[in-house]
Amino acid sequence: MSENMMSGTRAQSLSRWEQLQNWIYQRNVGGRLTTLAFFLPPALVLFSIFVFLPITEAFYYSFYKWQGMTDIAESGQFVGLRNYIQVLNHSVFHTAVYNTFKLILLSLVIQLPIALGIAMLVAEKGFGNSMFRLVYFMPFILADIVAGLLWRYIYDGDYGLVGQISQLLGWENFYPLADKDTAYNSILLVVLWKYTGYHMMIYIAGLQGIPKDLLEAARLDGANWWQTLIRVKLPLIKHAVKLSVFFSIIGGLQFFEMVVPLTNMGPSNSTQTLVSYLYQYGIIRMKVGFGSSVAVIIFAVSVLFAFMYQKYVMSKD
Known part of the structure; x- marks a missing residue:
């Protein structure tokens, strides 16, 4: 009984693996998934380094009065939305x-x-x-x-x-x-x-x-x-x-x-x-x-x- 259950589970796993292969094959018509696999990770890394991280830091700094010469924890003063208010009223x-x-x-x-x-x-x-x-x-x-x-x-x-x-x-x-x-x-x-x-x-x-x-x-x-x-x-x-x-x-x-x-x-x-x-x-x-x-x-x-x-x-x- 256990051998039948194991063979049934193995057959079910193979069936799911075949379904996954078929799905990948259908979606990869023209090499689209292959292209994404090669080019998307480098693009995401560059985007994270040069866009996401800088704008995240800028968003964090925007709530502080800070000159950038020393560590923000030492010389930065939390001012909340005061910088935005000053900008919009300037x-x-x-x-x-x-x-x-x-x-x-x-x-x-x-x-x-x-x-x-x-x-x-x-x-x-x-x-x-x-x-x-x-x-x-x-x-x-x-x-x-x-x-x-x-x-x-x-x-x-x-x-x-x-x-x-x-x-x-x-x-x-x-x-x-x-x-x-x-x-x-x-x-x-x-x-x-x-x-x-x-x-x-x-x-x-x-x-x-x-x-x-x-x-x-x-x-x-x-x-x-x-x-x-x-x-x-x-x-x-x-x-x-x-x-x-x-x-x-x-x-x-x-x-x-x-x-x-x-x-x-x-x-x-x-x-x-x-x-x-x-x-x-x-x-x-x-x-x-x-x-x-x-x-x-x-x-x-x-x-x-x-x-x-x-x-x-x-x-x-």
Whole structure:
């Protein structure tokens, strides 16, 4: 009786093992599970080291008044939500939020339509179009620091291009980066110059993926240029448009490197962005707890936007 029970148990175990093998085989069609087994663990390790652990520490530090010079247990003072309250009530933080929103609005309303319009004109393959795309994309290749230093010289009211034009026209020397009414608008102009080519290339990739048969069928049906654009091209590149919008908003939330060489967050904090605010008040002034609260706010806003955008916009493709 016991031998029969043991053989039945062994048969049941073999049956479950076969079921598991069948399940793995069915799920591994195309090598998906094998790919996950090779690439997911390293990605999780890197994510934990460079994202999860730092943001966890920042969240912990944000409840303390701490300069970061010694151990937090020795010199840190627990203040609860006081850092968050100070950040949300700080007028410079309000300026940073306004400037970030202004940058995102510029990108969505002006930059992306310009990039799309240029992409429509130069999407066709050809030597002239290829050279134009190359030249127009070149500013994006420059590092933000390099672009900032270049344009700081251009905006110089004495020796730069702006100064030379002012002297040529007989005007008084104009220093756009020294005037808080024009400094941030000058930065936005640099952003427009640098990143329009990047979004143009995204749209060109989408346009070149449209089957030629569909465009030819639209022409045979009597569709004009505008109708082809609205009814055929735009619906077929909506995934590229959504991706471009996502990059614009996330880039606006993380915008920082170009501000430092151009204005160093001045004059009078008029060119602060969210990340430059974190840099100045959290790192330069050695307020680690205060800066950590700013980092947590930026991280929460970015993650919330990415999640909502993925769920309600990107998932519809």
